Amino acid sequence: MIKLERGGKPDYLTDAKIQHLKNRYATTKTSVWSRKSITKPLMNTCFGKCAYCEKLVNGNGSYMEVDHYRYKDLHEDLIVEWSNLIPSCKQCNTKKGKHDVDINPIVNPYDDNPNEHFIYHCLRIIGITPKGEMSVELFGYNLRDVDARKSRLIIHEKIDEKLSDGLDLYRDYQLSGDPKKLLKSRNSLSGILSACQINSEYSAITSTLLLLNPQFIDLMNKIKNEGVWDDVMKNYFDMALSSSFPVKRDEYSLVKSL
Incomplete structure (x- = not known):
């Protein structure tokens, strides 16, 4: 919500x-x-x-x-x-x-x-x-038969998969020096962030799951360090932060410094 x-x-x-x-x-x-x-x-x-x-x-x-x-x-x-x-x-x-x-x-x-x-x-x-x-x-947000809960689990898996793909592309870039690999890695991250926008389905839960994923922090920092983090991605990220659910303090340590 x-x-x-x-x-x-x-x-x-x-x-x-x-x-x-x-x-x-x-x-x-x-x-x-x-x-x-x-x-x-x-x-x-x-x-x-x-x-x-x-x-x-x-x-x-x-x-x-x-x-x-x-x-x-x-x-x-x-x-x-x-x-x-x-x-x-x-x-x-x-x-x-x-x-x-x-x-x-x-x-x-x-x-x-x-x-x-x-x-x-x-x-x-x-x-x-x-x-x-x-x-x-x-x-019944946490009940097995509720569409939102079932989608939550699918979103969790897709985010993890997409972030893994983005990190693999970044490693390929490091090995090959091919700038297209870097851009593909950047675009992979941008695509995930775009799914966190308020007009996207399940934007609150998507934003929360993304921000809590350690792979996101890793990939975002790599993209920033390469200088290809742009204003569009920053705006996407800011919207994800505002759309996400608050989380318990122990989990929040992953994102509190972003």
Whole structure:
């Protein structure tokens, strides 16, 4: 989960339109919020990802559902209230179900900074506040059947593999002196960093796993020492730092000096 900015409500949601949609829902109980004039700008606020787990919900095998942060059956007056609409994948929306956030609050990435509610440790997301703890349990971030957890393990393996490839290319450069090998090593690292950007799927966990990998520190220092670390990579790196989960102090020693 990353911090999101909602911005102003769409022009479509005028006071008159909101009242019309509320009246329509009261009589038909149909999903009046599932309209492109609402869902499209809502998708734009989350870079096409689920706000709760960062799974892509761009229609390529997974579709966005509109979650009502305050459950619609308890708050019918908020069914098309812009501040109450959360873009969600089906899995997270199903798990949230009829949960009452007024009784047991959860992290709302539009209102809360997730970095203040979660830390990362040993491939697990851990809640460190009541909101964080409730969110971890509600969405099952560490359960085997959850897409985000399964993807976490795959991301961990891919990062390690890509960093190993980058280091191998750098060793080839040292042996051959071929500048193309150095550039390929640099581009390998840049490619991994690009996957940490806020518009990328699972950017928070990807950033965290990359920064915690000792091979990343090694390869980054080599690239910097060769003078081919550029502004684009620096910006990617800064974004990875801001997107990553806080980690326990013993692990953080790897990245605290970067």
